[in-house]
Amino acid sequence: MIPTPITSHLSAADFETVYEPAEDTFILLDALEQDAELLKGSRVCLEIGSGSGCVSAFLGAICGSSSALYLTTDLNPHACRCTLLTSTRNSVPLNPILTDLTSALLPRLTHQVDILVFNPPYVETEDEEVVEAQKEDGKRIEKSWAGGAGGMRVTNRLLEQVDTLLSDRGLFYLVAVPENKPLAIIADMQARGLEGEVVLKRRAGREHLHVLRFSRPGRTAPP
Template sequence: MLPTPDTSHVAYERIYEPAEDSFLLLDTLSSSSETTFLQNRFGDGYVPLVVEIGPGSGVVIAFVNAQAQVLFGSRNVLTTAIDVNGYACKATSETARIAASENATTHGRYLGAFQGDLVTPLKDRLVDVLIFNPPYVPTPELPKQPGQTDISQLDTKPTFGDDSYMLSLSYAGGKDGMETTNKLINSLPQVLSSRGCAYILLCAQNKPEEVKQRIRAFGEGWNVETVGSSGKKAGWERLQIIRIWVG
């Protein structure tokens, strides 16, 4: 079993703590079926760019970067992350740094974490692997998006209200828990490269079968399938990872 990156430095009062969804992503990405898919997809000396949207503590993108050789069959992998929470950006970079130092012979090249709303900082058709553990809990409304923060000047002692607000960004998904996820999915034709694929986490309340039908309706060549699951409860998969790809 590959080691889980250390996140003991993360301030969980304002950043999402790794939980079942995070670990399901790690297990899925390192499964034999997905490492085979990734290595076949990005072999022949190709250097993929892996982007995690909403990394929180950074445990997932740090894992991907630290285990690049294992997942992709090569260390020539570029990784980065984007989060609306400036504290999460700072924590992610530290998580990635520690994980890389502990996996010196297998890590790729981490480019840093950037504050932004979903894929807005990205150029078109640039992303080869997109990873998204979204705010998927159904809520009456979405929290207001934060303004841009100078990460180097972050206050180390925000108020309780600040902490609660920052955490809400990580779980509040609006109607059906899908408002943010729908925005991300709709951007995939613009964001993914010609070899691109995306791994997105859904819960049962997100109506995953409807989500998959909508993705297939993008047009010829668009594919989606469930590649990871946390198991079933009352006949429903509690959490699942879907892989979306073209070709």
């Protein structure tokens, strides 16, 4: 069993503006751990919305701290700082980038990403709440969970980029809840040429969490 990354260096004040690891984080870690053999040998790992940096630090424990390039993005400068602290605390060389989704990374990462991970803001809210939360002042914790109509406003933007990002062996992991219509997401991605499935489900309080995994048909394994 791979230990959960250390985040005790982050304070209550940090978690006023940065998402604290919770059940949706932990189901994602479990999905990655059960796929550990598939993930080994990955060279470029990219987490969108890294928050505390917990998930990417966990990927580093799976793939090896010196075996891959670990990139993370977040719109929140406080999250980038926390990710960097978590990188140091867990001896994993994470590279946090302050940007909206992948804006600073394309086209350079076209078909280069072996592991793409996104635990998005998936809670159904008014679209106006998303617009306010996503403003670049870095002070609104709502940006970590406010998802707009169907909880999909931010997720849909990334889904348009997944085919461009994934390498031939790439795997994309996405956290979703029933309100996001996971089967519809899978059908949409199949229409874009990617295979998808639900690899893990778990009920956590009122939420019924899903982890979806996508890849190219005939995904190639690492050498």
